[in-house]
Amino acid sequence: MEYETIVGLEVHAELNTKTKIYCSCRNAFGLEVNTQICPICTGMPGTLPTLNEKVVEYAVKMGHATNCSINNVCKQDRKNYFYPDLPKAYQISQADIPLCEHGYVDVMLDGGVEKRIGITRIHIEEDAGKMLHNDAFQGSLVDFNRCGVPLIEIVSEPDMRSSAEAKAYLETLRSILQYIDISDCKMQEGSIRCDVNVSVRPKGSTEFGKRVEMKNVNSFSGAMRAIDYESNRQIEALERGEEIFQETRRWDDLKGENFLLRSKEDAQDYRYFPEPDLTTIYIPLEKVEELKKTIPELPNAKVKRYVKELGIPQTDAELIAENLQRCGLFDECVSIGGVSPKTVSNWILADVSKYMNETGKDISESNLTAEKLVKIIKLIEDGKISNNSGKIIFDEIMKNNADIDAVISEKGLSQISDDSAIEKIVNEVLAANEKSVNDYRGGKTNALGFLVGQCMKASKGQANPAKCKELVLKFLNG
Amino acid sequence: MELYEMSANELSLMLREKKCSSEEITRSVLDRIKSTDDKVGAYLTVCEENALSKAREVDAKFAKGEQLSPLAGIPIGIKDNISTKGILTTCASKMLYNYVPPFDAFVIGKINAADMVITGKLNMDEFAMGSSTENSHFKKTHNPHDLDRVPGGSSGGSAAAVAAGSAVVTLGSDTGGSIRMPASYCGTVGLKPTYGAVSRYGLVAFASSLDQIGPLARNVTDAAMLFGTICGHDSMDATSADREYPDFAGKLNSDVKGLRIGVPKEYFGEGVDDSVKQAVMNTVRELEKKGAQLVDISLPSTKYALNAYYIISSAEASSNLARFDGVKYGYRTENYDSLIDMYEKTRSEGFGDEVKRRIMLGTFVLSSGFFDAYYKKAKLVALKIVEEFNEAFGRCDIIATPATPGTAFRLGENMGDPTKMYAADICTVTVNIAGLPAVSVPCGKVNGLPAGLQFIGKKFDEQTLLNSALAVEELYGETRPVNV
Numbered sequence: 001m002e003y004e005t006i007v008g009l010e011v012h013a014e015l016n017t018k019t020k021i022y023c024s025c026r027n028a029f030g031l032e033v034n035t036q037i038c039p040i041c042t043g044m045p046g047t048l049p050t051l052n053e054k055v056v057e058y059a060v061k062m063g064h065a066t067n068c069s070i071n072n073v074c075k076q077d078r079k080n081y082f083y084p085d086l087p088k089a090y091q092i093s094q095a096d097i098p099l100c101e102h103g104y105v106d107v108m109l110d111g112g113v114e115k116r117i118g119i120t121r122i123h124i125e126e127d128a129g130k131m132l133h134n135d136a137f138q139g140s141l142v143d144f145n146r147c148g149v150p151l152i153e154i155v156s157e158p159d160m161r162s163s164a165e166a167k168a169y170l171e172t173l174r175s176i177l178q179y180i181d182i183s184d185c186k187m188q189e190g191s192i193r194c195d196v197n198v199s200v201r202p203k204g205s206t207e208f209g210k211r212v213e214m215k216n217v218n219s220f221s222g223a224m225r226a227i228d229y230e231s232n233r234q235i236e237a238l239e240r241g242e243e244i245f246q247e248t249r250r251w252d253d254l255k256g257e258n259f260l261l262r263s264k265e266d267a268q269d270y271r272y273f274p275e276p277d278l279t280t281i282y283i284p285l286e287k288v289e290e291l292k293k294t295i296p297e298l299p300n301a302k303v304k305r306y307v308k309e310l311g312i313p314q315t316d317a318e319l320i321a322e323n324l325q326r327c328g329l330f331d332e333c334v335s336i337g338g339v340s341p342k343t344v345s346n347w348i349l350a351d352v353s354k355y356m357n358e359t360g361k362d363i364s365e366s367n368l369t370a371e372k373l374v375k376i377i378k379l380i381e382d383g384k385i386s387n388n389s390g391k392i393i394f395d396e397i398m399k400n401n402a403d404i405d406a407v408i409s410e411k412g413l414s415q416i417s418d419d420s421a422i423e424k425i426v427n428e429v430l431a432a433n434e435k436s437v438n439d440y441r442g443g444k445t446n447a448l449g450f451l452v453g454q455c456m457k458a459s460k461g462q463a464n465p466a467k468c469k470e471l472v473l474k475f476l477n478g
Numbered sequence: 479m480e481l482y483e484m485s486a487n488e489l490s491l492m493l494r495e496k497k498c499s500s501e502e503i504t505r506s507v508l509d510r511i512k513s514t515d516d517k518v519g520a521y522l523t524v525c526e527e528n529a530l531s532k533a534r535e536v537d538a539k540f541a542k543g544e545q546l547s548p549l550a551g552i553p554i555g556i557k558d559n560i561s562t563k564g565i566l567t568t569c570a571s572k573m574l575y576n577y578v579p580p581f582d583a584f585v586i587g588k589i590n591a592a593d594m595v596i597t598g599k600l601n602m603d604e605f606a607m608g609s610s611t612e613n614s615h616f617k618k619t620h621n622p623h624d625l626d627r628v629p630g631g632s633s634g635g636s637a638a639a640v641a642a643g644s645a646v647v648t649l650g651s652d653t654g655g656s657i658r659m660p661a662s663y664c665g666t667v668g669l670k671p672t673y674g675a676v677s678r679y680g681l682v683a684f685a686s687s688l689d690q691i692g693p694l695a696r697n698v699t700d701a702a703m704l705f706g707t708i709c710g711h712d713s714m715d716a717t718s719a720d721r722e723y724p725d726f727a728g729k730l731n732s733d734v735k736g737l738r739i740g741v742p743k744e745y746f747g748e749g750v751d752d753s754v755k756q757a758v759m760n761t762v763r764e765l766e767k768k769g770a771q772l773v774d775i776s777l778p779s780t781k782y783a784l785n786a787y788y789i790i791s792s793a794e795a796s797s798n799l800a801r802f803d804g805v806k807y808g809y810r811t812e813n814y815d816s817l818i819d820m821y822e823k824t825r826s827e828g829f830g831d832e833v834k835r836r837i838m839l840g841t842f843v844l845s846s847g848f849f850d851a852y853y854k855k856a857k858l859v860a861l862k863i864v865e866e867f868n869e870a871f872g873r874c875d876i877i878a879t880p881a882t883p884g885t886a887f888r889l890g891e892n893m894g895d896p897t898k899m900y901a902a903d904i905c906t907v908t909v910n911i912a913g914l915p916a917v918s919v920p921c922g923k924v925n926g927l928p929a930g931l932q933f934i935g936k937k938f939d940e941q942t943l944l945n946s947a948l949a950v951e952e953l954y955g956e957t958r959p960v961n962v
Binding site for chain 1: 560561567569574577579580581583678679680681682683685686687713714715716717793794796797800801802803805806807817821841844845846849853
């Protein structure tokens with residue numbers, strides 16, 4: 001039998017606000033353990049939370065960016081459970097009324113096919129601390145720095161049908177989070193994490209199978225592996241005539257397997273109830289609208305515009321739009337104008353990206369500006385320098401922040417495109433190579449390449465090769 | 479008269495007239511603690527050295543002619559669930575037997591800024607759960623009026639200290655009557671402010687939506703002075719009201735002419751001692767003679783209030799008390815073989831029976847499948863109660879009821895029967911559910927024991943409450959410490 005895989009994702013993204021969600025401690029990663037803490041985020045008796053309004057703003061922005069409706073009146077709730085990294089023994093979250101709900105994102109699948117994935121809800125909550133296991137110490141230690149770091153949880157509809165679709169969805173979410181600048185999206189720092197829900201059903205069936213939730217998925221590629229593994233596990237079980245149970249499993253990416261964490265019967269009862277220490281969240285409608293206006297053109301819209309209006313191939317457009325720095329540079333170059341967008345795109349995807357990958361730097365941290373890049377491309381397109389010279393200039397800019405004109409004159413990179421100058425060289429070369437001229441005229445057309453090469457040589461490489469070829473042909477055929 | 483017998487208001491004047499020093503007042507109170515507390519058991523921690531050094535500091539300020547707050551140099555006792563930096567704050571629980579907070583509660587900041595002298599921390603029912611102070615892990619507090627009887631609870635230490643003269647004024651906390659009830663049993667004044675008038679920051683939470691800190695004193699003026707000192711907006715408490723408050727003590731006025739006093743029949747029905755009803759009714763009739771107008775009102779949902787209260791308060795408590803898990807501070811069991819084992823043993827050994835009972839009750843009512851039937855329904859009852867109060871306040875300015883259904887009962891008398899113990903809160907819980915202010919003021923004696931009249935006011939109208947309480951006080955006279 002053929003099966004269909006159904007995937008739904010719960011993505012947790014840490015917000016990059018300056019301070020934590022319920023106290024004024026710094027929201028920062030990678031600092032010495034238990035230094036970014038206070039009595040409030042460590043849940044000391046008698047302390048009370050007060051909501052950081054920036055967190056609400058950031059979440060509303062994400063809601064707008066994912067086409068959600070915004071519940072401008074909502075509340076916060078307590079999710080109760082015991083764990084040493086949760087010092088209040090409850091997490092302040094949102095239960096029945098999330099800040100944002102009923103949204104969607106359009107994701108681009110392979111082959112340029114677009115698919116709409118529903119967003120069930122987005123709510124705000126606080127992160128817990130981190131357990132540290134140290135051989136030197138018998139037992140566990142807790143780092144509370146992460147306690148109270150603001151999170152949004154983005155819950156999707158079960159709209160994905162493969163691990164590839166899930167990956168496309170995750171990448172779309174990540175680029176949106178980066179575009180609206182509310183999360184650092186550093187997977188390795190745990191600033192985006194996801195829980196994966198997988199079920200399978202016979203192809204053509206309209207009913208969903210039993211859903212299995214997987215925890216501990218720590219990367220996008222891990223999510224793909226986890227989905228493929230779980231989907232196969234369920235299909236194999238069904239093929240053997242076994243039943244699938246609603247349960248929670250733990251993904252082990254190293255082993256490439258998952259393990260039962262708890263069955264439905266053991267599911268925790270979080271005993272949600274309204275957080276009495278906090279008042280109702282109320283966002284004036286004007287504020288909701290104001291936040292909507294801050295949402296920039298999002299990756300999907302960019303890709304569509306690049307393809308339709310600028311003639312950029314789909315794959316290239318996606319690569320440009322995927323990265324905020326790349327598309328920022330691209331958009332700026334295009335708006336300066338005077339150069340072909342396709343050439344700009346080629347430069348960004350080749351030379352610029354290569355440099356960034358090699359150095360690990362962001363474009364904003366480098367010497368490159370849109371003005372400089374446009375100038376190089378324009379010099380090439382106008383035939384003032386060769387393509388090769390352009391790359392030399394680019395390297396000089398990146399390494400030494402060199403001035404473009406200075407590099408051209410110092411290295412003698414300026415290209416001869418003046419017709420009369422090239423004509424003079426062509427005349428001399430043809431006169432000195434009568435045999436080749438006759439060969440060509442006798443039908444040996446490969447003599448053309450030799451003659452053009454001789455012209456280039458005579459010009460010490462500075463003649464515009466296209467111009468040379470054009471003039472040589474003109475004389476030979478004239 | 480000894481200094482410890484004087485009111486804060488009198489002492490404040492004497493300090494300014496240089497008739498005594500803060501150190502002398504403080505020594506007098508500390509001596510009183512020494513001579514009475516073996517019998518009364520109001521204090522869990524006495525801060526003798528801190529108190530004396532603070533008193534001397536205040537005396538030096540007076541000597542320099544500094545302008546100080548009206549309560550500067552006056553000793554105060556603090557209920558042991560209010561966080562005091564560097565001073566044990568146990569909530570009368572084994573769970574926090576060694577807990578010293580790293581910060582001061584907002585009200586302690588106010589007390590310190592007013593240059594009051596903290597004499598120590600006062601006994602209470604464990605985590606403020608109880609009506610007799612018998613649920614303290616450490617000791618029982620005795621009613622100074624009759625040492626065989628309870629002082630009421632949960633702020634039993636706060637009321638007993640004021641009644642015995644081992645404190646001039648005290649702070650208590652009131653979740654369902656925990657200030658007013660012991661104030662009534664011990665013959666003192668106790669004010670439960672409007673929810674949001676006093677910051678809860680640093681008050682170890684029992685039920686967040688109901689808890690309020692308030693003053694206990696031997697007279698209305700002292701209570702008004704202390705309330706005026708601790709109220710005010712706090713940006714650290716999201717439920718704190720952002721508003722200005724009048725000078726309550728300065729504006730005290732006992733004229734009740736034209737005051738419409740609502741008398742709700744539901745508070746004078748079954749379960750309330752006839753003698754208490756009589757004492758309260760006699761008092762309001764005296765006020766009527768002075769020009770007040772009595773209005774019959776009805777608050778029909780009162781009969782559901784106790785159930786709703788125990789559901790809501792226990793639900794919140796089950797969550798608020800979950801943090802006491804042995805991980806970071808306080809008590810941790812000695813032997814355990816896993817995390818779960820550590821949690822279970824720590825909490826089984828660290829909490830007393832009443833606290834465990836409420837945690838279990840609260841956990842149950844929040845459980846999936848029961849939430850709608852209990853918690854949600856209780857919240858609907860709360861809305862109904864608010865509605866009925868609003869309606870009633872359309873026809874009257876304040877409401878008069880008994881503060882407690884009876885007078886102080888004997889130690890041990892109700893310990894075997896939790897529901898009987900809970901019934902002692904029947905007159906007070908509606909006020910917390912509706913977030914209203916209320917005061918308990920002595921209205922004479924019944925069978926030789928103090929009886930308390932409760933006035934319930936409109937939100938943030940503590941002034942009318944205190945004015946009315948002052949009118950009652952003028953009928954019976956100011957209270958002085960009783961002989962122990």
